[in-house]
Amino acid sequence: MNPKEKKVVLVPGEHTHYVTDCRAPGANVWKLPVDGLDAKNVFFMRTIKDETVIREAAATAKNIVVVGASFIGSETAAGHVTQFKDAKVALVSADDVPFKLQLGEEIGQMMKSEHEKAGVNVETSAL
Numbered sequence: 001m002n003p004k005e006k007k008v009v010l011v012p013g014e015h016t017h018y019v020t021d022c023r024a025p026g027a028n029v030w031k032l033p034v035d036g037l038d039a040k041n042v043f044f045m046r047t048i049k050d051e052t053v054i055r056e057a058a059a060t061a062k063n064i065v066v067v068g069a070s071f072i073g074s075e076t077a078a079g080h081v082t083q084f085k086d087a088k089v090a091l092v093s094a095d096d097v098p099f100k101l102q103l104g105e106e107i108g109q110m111m112k113s114e115h116e117k118a119g120v121n122v123e124t125s126a127l
Contacts, residue, residue: 009082012118032067047074059097061087069093069122074111090121097124 002008009015029044041061045053058064058080063079064087066077077091095101098106098115112122 009079012061012082030068055083058084058087062122063087064089065092066090067092069095069098069124072117077115077120078118081115087120089119090123091115092123092126094126095124098122 005017007015007017022098028047031044036042041057043050043057044053045051054076061084064075064077064080066080068087069077069091073091077089080087081089091098095108097105098112099108103111112124117124
């Protein structure tokens with residue numbers, strides 16, 4: 001997503017322009033029950049400010065790991081692999097197929113495949 005140009009990259013080499021940017025991060029941030037969530041390189045996305053902080057940190061990151069393969073996590077991974085070409089991007093899912101419960105196994109497999117074609121390392125059954 002490029003707010004200055006009001007453009008969203010759909011897949012590498014293809015984009016679309018928009019008039020208004022509306023982001024819907026959901027009601028609550030789900031946090032893994034693990035130690036280390038207070039580290040300086042661990043972020044949670046809830047607000048536009050959070051997104052800005054994450055984007056700034058990602059700009060110099062060598063490895064980016066997005067935990068949660070929901071719509072927000074998937075969009076974040078796709079955006080990061082497109083925008084931060086020098087970083088390795090991984091998307092971590094608790095499910096064996098992303099979106100299997102919401103959209104079905106076939107569409108979930110297709111979405112996983114598209115992420116992988118774009119350069120995202122998708123880790124499933126990982127949480």
